[in-house]
Amino acid sequence: KQEVTQIPAALSVPEGENLVLNCSFTDSAIYNLQWFRQDPGKGLTSLLLIQSSQREQTSGRLNASLDKSSGRSTLYIAASQPGDSATYLCADAGGTSYGKLTFGQGTILTVHP
């Protein structure tokens, strides 16, 4: 059974800092790894998708990496802004489990001016 863990549970940083969010998973047979952000009371917004054959993906100030051998993914946010404040979730799409994403508990990020 796949388990996904995110560390830290919460993070508070001043504006402008570069930061790293961590995601670990127990089963290396993942299909792809997807990062989301969620604003309070809202749905999930897809940030980045890394397929199992890839090592990293970049979108603007975001960079996500995937290391299947160690069971880890990281989301790097450069030059953080107050608008980045949200909950960040990683999710594994297991290769043999149709349509099912297994989520971590999320990291609550607060960027203060």
Add this chain to the structure above:
Amino acid sequence: KAGVTQTPRYLIKTRGQQVTLSCSPISGHRSVSWYQQTPGQGLQFLFEYFSETQRNKGNFPGRFSGRQFSNSRSEMNVSTLELGDSALYLCASSSAYRGPNTEAFFGQGTRLTVV
């Protein structure tokens, strides 16, 4: 291109009632998945439909059911509501059941409150 649309956005129901939630996927997407989000349990998978067939189901009681129509729109139904069913219900759509284009896109959710 319109995103995933969930209706209604908010619902208040009484214990013992039943409720139906609706999800319209992104045009062309044939896979629709449903999730329950609560503060204590986080996001938990309910079920997934592809071309009107349920292909996967999570560990929820039989009171939770769903279906998908030929236009890929999906509904989920919860019968005999319990207080613990209060949650944010999210649906996600994707373009393929497996392959390079399996990025999942979520709707804004339906906030269900059971009183």
